[in-house]
Amino acid sequence: MTATEPSSTARPPAPSPAPSPQSAMRLRELVFGAACAAAVRAAASLGIADALGEEPATAEDLAAAVRAEPRPLRRLLRALASHGVFTETDDGRYAHTDMSRQLREDAPNSLRYIALWCTEPWTWQAWPRLDEAVRSGRNIFPDLYGKEFFDYLHDDAGDSARVFDKAMTHSSRQSADDLAAFLDLDGVSSVADIGGGQGHVLAGLLEKYPALHGTLLDLPQVIAHADPRLRAGGTLADRTELVAGDCRSAIPVRADLYIIKNILEWDDDSTRRTLRNVVAAARPGARVVVVENLVDDTPSMRFTTAMDLLLLLNVGGAKHSRESLLGLMTDAGLRVKDVRPVNPYLHAFDSTVPVRQ
Numbered sequence: 001m002t003a004t005e006p007s008s009t010a011r012p013p014a015p016s017p018a019p020s021p022q023s024a025m026r027l028r029e030l031v032f033g034a035a036c037a038a039a040v041r042a043a044a045s046l047g048i049a050d051a052l053g054e055e056p057a058t059a060e061d062l063a064a065a066v067r068a069e070p071r072p073l074r075r076l077l078r079a080l081a082s083h084g085v086f087t088e089t090d091d092g093r094y095a096h097t098d099m100s101r102q103l104r105e106d107a108p109n110s111l112r113y114i115a116l117w118c119t120e121p122w123t124w125q126a127w128p129r130l131d132e133a134v135r136s137g138r139n140i141f142p143d144l145y146g147k148e149f150f151d152y153l154h155d156d157a158g159d160s161a162r163v164f165d166k167a168m169t170h171s172s173r174q175s176a177d178d179l180a181a182f183l184d185l186d187g188v189s190s191v192a193d194i195g196g197g198q199g200h201v202l203a204g205l206l207e208k209y210p211a212l213h214g215t216l217l218d219l220p221q222v223i224a225h226a227d228p229r230l231r232a233g234g235t236l237a238d239r240t241e242l243v244a245g246d247c248r249s250a251i252p253v254r255a256d257l258y259i260i261k262n263i264l265e266w267d268d269d270s271t272r273r274t275l276r277n278v279v280a281a282a283r284p285g286a287r288v289v290v291v292e293n294l295v296d297d298t299p300s301m302r303f304t305t306a307m308d309l310l311l312l313l314n315v316g317g318a319k320h321s322r323e324s325l326l327g328l329m330t331d332a333g334l335r336v337k338d339v340r341p342v343n344p345y346l347h348a349f350d351s352t353v354p355v356r357q
C-alpha cells in the first residue's frame, strides 16, 4: 500500500446526496492552495506591489518594472486578482486592492515578510509530510534536514533566517504598541523579554518608561542583530542588557516583570523547561506575562490553524488553547491572575511567581 492509498480498514462510503457544484468547486480550489500561496510569494519576491503606484498600470509596464516577461506576469496577476490581491480594471490594467497594498514593503502594516516567511522554501518540503506528523505526533524537520528547525535556520538557511527576523520584526512592531498600551508597569523597574527576538517590544517599553531597565534574551544569532537602539551606542543601550542564551537551559536574569511572547509554541517539554527556568530565576512575587495567539479564541481561525500545523511540522509545537496554556503555566508553579485580550489576535496570561514555602 502506498502512502496515498486509503487503509484497507477504511469504512465503505455512507450513501449521501450528490455533492453541490459549489462544494466540488471549493474542494478543487482548496487542493490548489499551494498555487495560491505560490502566487502571493511570487508577487512578494518580484516586488509587484512596490512597483505599482496609486495609478493602475499595464502588465507590460509592471513587467518592465520588476524585470519579468509580460505574458506570464499577466497570468500571475489574473490568478492573484481572482483572490482579491490586485484588481483588473475595465481597460485591462491592474490596480491595488487593500490586500495587495499590504504586500508593499513600505505599507504601514506590511505583510510582505510574513507572506515570504509562510512560504519559505523549507515549507514546501515540509507540507507533504503532514500525514506523517499527524500519525507520529512529532515534527518531521529532523528527518528532512538532519537537525532541529532553529539550528537549520541559523546554520544552513541564512536567507530564510533573515526573512524570519524581518517577519518577526514587522509583527512585533505591530503588536509592540498594543502591548505597551496594555501593560500597566506601575511599580516595575526592570523587565526581561525572553525570546524577545530583536527587541522591538522591549525597545518600545523602554522608550515609553524612561526609568525602566530591560533585558533581552534570545539565541546568540538573534541577539547579534538586536535592534540598534538596544546595542552599544544606541539610545537605550545604557538601560539594556543583551543576553545570548537558550531559555530552555537557563534564564540567568532577575527582573520585576518577565514577558514571554509568541515563543511557547514549540513542544510542551520545551515550554515546561522555559517556564520552570523563569520561576527558578525570578524572585517571589515577580510578574510573568505570557502573550500568545490562541487557537480557540481568534478572529482568524484559518490562519491560526494553518500556523498550528506548520508548528507541528517544524518544531513539533502547537498554538495553545486557553486551557492548554493555563495548564502548563500552573504546572510550572505560576499563579495565573487573569487572561485578557491585548488586541483581537493576542491574549496575555498575567501571572506571578509564588512566595516559596
Ligand SMILES: C[S@@+](CC[C@H](N)C(=O)[O-])C[C@H]1O[C@@H](n2cnc3c(N)ncnc32)[C@H](O)[C@@H]1O
Pocket (backbone or CB within 6 Å): 150, 168, 169, 171, 172, 194, 195, 196, 197, 198, 217, 218, 219, 222, 245, 246, 247, 248, 260, 261, 262, 263
Ligand atoms: C516567534 S518569535 C517571537 C519573537 C518575539 N517574542 C515577538 O513576539 O515578536 C520566537 C523567538 O524565540 C526565539 N527562540 C527560539 N528558541 C529559543 C531558545 N531556545 N532560547 C531563546 N530564544 C529562543 C527565536 O529566536 C525568536 O526570536
